[in-house]
Amino acid sequence: MEVLRGSVRTYAWGSRTHLAELLGEEVPSPHPQAELWLGAHRDEPSRLNGTDAGDRTLADVLAADPTGSLGPARRQRWSDRLPYLLKVLAADEPLSLQAHPSAEQAAAGYAREEAAGVPRTAAERNYPDPLPKPELLCALTEFHALAGFRDAAQTVRLLRALDVRALDHHTELLAAQPDADGLRALFTTWITLPQRAVDELVPALLDGCVALVRAHGEFTTEARTLLDLGERYPGDAGVLAALLLNRVVLAPGQCLYQPAGSPHAYLAGAGVELMANSDNVLRCGLTPKHVDVPELLRVLDFAPGTPTLLPGEGHGPVRRYTPSEYFSLARAAFSGGGEGEAELGLEGPRIVVTVEGTVRLRSRRGQTHDVPRGSAAWLPACDGPVTVAPVDGPALAFAAADGL
Structure with a gap:
């Protein structure tokens, strides 16, 4: 277990208060802070600051020891990559209306654009990688969104x-x-x-x-x-x-899943977002960015219905949400009423972030690590099963893993 330091992304739709308060920084922040990234995304991998290992990126760690970090089976399945990206998101203004491709659509679109020689950083590029991008959002505050066709x-x-x-x-x-x-x-x-x-x-x-x-x-x-x-x-x-879209209001603790093809736009609120580690976005509007209408129409799922709110599994303080093989989210909520340790229930490479209070992680080897509010931790596969417990009062933490 090691301290993991994420990076804050500043977008115009972000909040000047929520992430600053979470991270213990000056409020209001000089610029709108939209997302805290925790993962090994190629654009901005998180950094580890071990007591005897210096300052490294999570991407460096995965490259140096993919078997210990991911586990043998997961190393093969994910081709030495971390398959998910964990974020804390804070929106004071609406995001763009968008949808994401399925695995088959992403692979075909990526191959097509590679063959055509479209630069991966081009504004008109739809598929900078060959992966799908399902995503889940668990509300920290009342959260407003548009999701799926009504x-x-x-x-x-x-x-x-x-x-x-x-x-x-x-x-x-x-x-x-x-x-x-x-x-x-x-x-x-x-x-x-x-x-x-x-x-x-x-x-x-x-x-x-x-x-x-x-x-x-x-x-x-x-x-x-x-x-x-x-x-x-x-x-x-x-x-x-x-x-044409469902108007959704999430209460804190509710989880909204966005499968492939679902049009959606986050409007306002704060939440923990977990997604496949991909950049494939098809925009539908509410943005000055490129909108590829023909490709969008191929990707969108027009089947009407109610948004997918996940009930979660487990009992006690830990609830787990596993809608995709790419990710699983555990929400550990402690009231401070004397709860003891609880099984985190996730395997493989994990990231934990605390948004209220402090939690203590304990591996079966006896290693412990405290994660206070606004902090995160990296748990490689070699750490094995881990328990989570509150330290001195109420606490709320989230853990990410893959969904295998």
């Missing part, structure tokens, strides 16, 4: 409640085919509209949202969200696309 019949009700004449034709098209095919047709129509048409339709939509909010009726939350997005992203067809 039931089409319910969207028809929303469109009719908005009562926007310019949308009448689109509303009736979806009403005539309230299923995945109807959603695909309407989404495609909106995302491919000429800019002049978008510039006319979005303001009309926002006028309808104002009227709906004033009426205090059903879909008020959705209307407020569209007003916010329309103000932040004027002239963006993603505002129209957001009309």
